[in-house]
Amino acid sequence: MIGVFYVSERGMKMSVFDILGPVMVGPSSSHTAGAVNIGRVARQVFGEKPDKAEITLYGSFADTYKGHGTDRALVAGIMGFKTDDPRIKDALAIADEEGLLIHFSTSKEGTYHPNTVRIKLSNKFQSSEIVGVSIGGGRVRIREVDKFKVDISGIYNTLLCSYPDQMGVIAKVSEILASEKINIATMSVSRDKTYQIALMVVEVDGELPDQAVNQIKAMPYFDTVKAIRKIEL
């Protein structure tokens, strides 16, 4: 077979299941399903069970979150639920039972997109923060991770590595991925304001086996290495 043919304006290959689907808890693919997916990514970036979630809603998310269940959807995603999980409706009560402390606020600040949310997750040991936008049909983009500007779609298995900026790291990571026969879909590096810390984002085609992730973790460069499992749309 030769490549991929049906590509939308956004450059993504389309499938019949983009038109009839996703199977989702309503009411809105952007305000509900997309919110679940942003929550899921936030949880994976954090990497473990959080004790506390501080959520700031912007734009249309801020205006209409209650009637769209955006609040429940975000919390459901943070707890790892998928977009079709009937428990989404009761997510706030479930979070309460599980001892997950939630704080919502809204902001009038201008930001990336009408449907934007900032999620800060924390527990006794660590915290992490992402900014996600919901672009329709349940599809999302992560635009910030711990203040680094990124552009992650979540539909690929993704590797996030932070390290004191130095030369040659990218090549080393590519080498390991190539030796594990993992094809890189996109790769980007952003740096913090001081230009000292870098965050590398690698989206890969297909699986991202633990074995490859562990090899990268074992390299001497990185402060953190996180593998984010793709969202099934």
Added chain:
Amino acid sequence: MTPFQFSTVQELVEKASYEGTTISQIVAQWEVETSNLSREKIFEKMSNNWKVMKKSIEEGLQKEGQTMGGLVNKAAAHMYNAILTGIVPQDRLSKTIYKALAVAEFNASMGCIVAAPTGGSCGIIPAVLSTAQEEYNFNDEQIVWSLFTAAGIGLVIAEKASVSGAEGGCQAECGSAAAMAAAALVELLGGPPQKVATAAALALKNALGLVCDPVGGLVEVPCIKRNSFLAVNSLVAADLAMAGIPSLIPIDEVITAMGEIGRALPESLRERAQGGLAATPTGKKYKNE
């Protein structure tokens, strides 16, 4: 061999006619070739969509209480009772109406649905196909195949225009769903590919210009009842096409026109909840609640 590609409905019609098959088979084959999934697997995935659609009709009808935003209260159940008590005749029309309401209301109550093509328009295709199943005894397999035809039409619309209310107004959501449902229905009824395309053209033509002005920004008013109106629109389109009445403007040109109209719509009538019904004195009361 280069796999078949399509960017117009006409290409689907020609290929299906040439091969003496249906549009659903052409679309399914295309999906197999571009997705790396087997035919069995994609059929299974589409069967699951159909299962969720049927379940959403049942559960939407039985659900208790108001929608999330509280703007609609058990509309489907009211309609259904009116049928049972004979206030409205029990026929294809009334069944389609209550089923579309049930799914759309279930969606607005955080029930599990299939976006078809979106959450706001999720009641149209299930209502039309479930009623057809009841009326003509189609089996599930036949219905699932017809969903590929619906999706094929939807793919072309998504590519050439849009299926998002924020981009194209409600014509892009409920209008597209109506075109997709009409196409699927004609294929089920045994209409040839050309009539399938005609039904889609007629259904979409009648939805052109429909704006997106949801009260309070919620997917409730006018969305839920609009699902029943547009589902009925599909029935009319399918009947006209089956009767052999053509559409002067072919489907691909209607789709292009829909895209142009969508771009010409002011922002306030594209899901911003700032114009139309949302901006009426009554509508405004529900802002930011």
